[in-house]
Amino acid sequence: MSLSRIQSLRLAAVLEDCSDQLDILGHTLTVQIRREQDTAAAQEKARLTKLRRDCQYISQQIFKLHLELEEKQSFHSLQQVVEEEEQKKMAENMKREAKRELEQRKQTVQRQQEEFQQKTEKLADMYMLAKDLKFQLNEQSSKIANKKKIVEKNIELQLQQTQKETSQTEKLLEDQLELMQKQLKEETRIHEKSKAFLQNQHEELQQQLQQWQQRTKQMLQEMEQQLNSVRCKRTVNLDRLTEMRRKFREMEQVVMEDRAEQEKLRQQQAEARAATKLQAWWRGCMVRRGLGSFKKPEDVKKGKKKKEGKKKKKK
Numbered sequence: 001m002s003l004s005r006i007q008s009l010r011l012a013a014v015l016e017d018c019s020d021q022l023d024i025l026g027h028t029l030t031v032q033i034r035r036e037q038d039t040a041a042a043q044e045k046a047r048l049t050k051l052r053r054d055c056q057y058i059s060q061q062i063f064k065l066h067l068e069l070e071e072k073q074s075f076h077s078l079q080q081v082v083e084e085e086e087q088k089k090m091a092e093n094m095k096r097e098a099k100r101e102l103e104q105r106k107q108t109v110q111r112q113q114e115e116f117q118q119k120t121e122k123l124a125d126m127y128m129l130a131k132d133l134k135f136q137l138n139e140q141s142s143k144i145a146n147k148k149k150i151v152e153k154n155i156e157l158q159l160q161q162t163q164k165e166t167s168q169t170e171k172l173l174e175d176q177l178e179l180m181q182k183q184l185k186e187e188t189r190i191h192e193k194s195k196a197f198l199q200n201q202h203e204e205l206q207q208q209l210q211q212w213q214q215r216t217k218q219m220l221q222e223m224e225q226q227l228n229s230v231r232c233k234r235t236v237n238l239d240r241l242t243e244m245r246r247k248f249r250e251m252e253q254v255v256m257e258d259r260a261e262q263e264k265l266r267q268q269q270a271e272a273r274a275a276t277k278l279q280a281w282w283r284g285c286m287v288r289r290g291l292g293s294f295k296k297p298e299d300v301k302k303g304k305k306k307k308e309g310k311k312k313k314k315k
Contacts, residue, residue, distance in 0.1 A: 015066045016066060018061050018062055019062045019063060019066070022055045022058055022059040022062070023059060025055050025061070026052050026055040026056060027053075028050050029049075029051055029052040029055065030052060030148055031152065032048055033045055033048045033049060033052065059221070060227075063230065064226070067230070085257050091212070095208075098201070098205065102198070102201060105194065105197070105198065106198070108194075108197075109191070109194045109198070112187065112190065112191065113191070113196075115189045116184070116191075119180065119184070119187075120184070122180075123177070123180045123184075125179070126176060126180075127174060127177075129173075130169075130170070130173045133166065133169060133170075137162065138165050140159075140162055141159070
């Protein structure tokens, strides 16, 4: 979407102000991070560090948008950043979901291992019980052999009954043992499948991690190139600004000199007009009073006669 030149300039001015505010905020956060030296404030320091990184990232995006508004009168880079952030959030959600599912499966496998261990212990107890029964059987057989002459018939009946019970018990234990072995094989098979599945999931996550690392490295390289380009442009603009300031100072000096000359010329003209007016006034006074070269002839004759009369009187 393209904007008009005026709209672009307005937005650029607002973005420049925002960028300055973010720079001030980043500097403030940097000072606070340097002050946080206590180990108890590690969480606060981490939070401030994250805020400073966010400020730097936002300031960079605002600077890119500012350049785009000045050059192209559009804000496609802002839309692209929003889309990239949405993709990042989706990827992070997928990672968290996969991690949570992996944790659940780990817990399931751990629970199955605990059940398998319990069953194994139970089987061992049953084996010890069978061993004890065999030991008791041998003991009873020895007792029967010692008392065979006295109570042969009773011992034979007891022996038969005992053997019958023992055979039944052994058969029952063998059946239970066989069942436990089958369950053990099934649990082992399930464990192997779970282990293979978890290994596959681990490999896939490792591949995804490598891909994200490559993408991040590529993005950092692109941003570094853009930063170098912006620095070059800034240097050129600073050179131009320095040259324009120098020309402005020269022009300002020329204007000041011209103003001084005009002021001096106006003063000379004012002095000339004042001198002319003063001469005209003085000439008028001399003409009105008949002084000097403006004296009337009659006055000259009267003056001569008066002088002659005075001379005669003196004689």
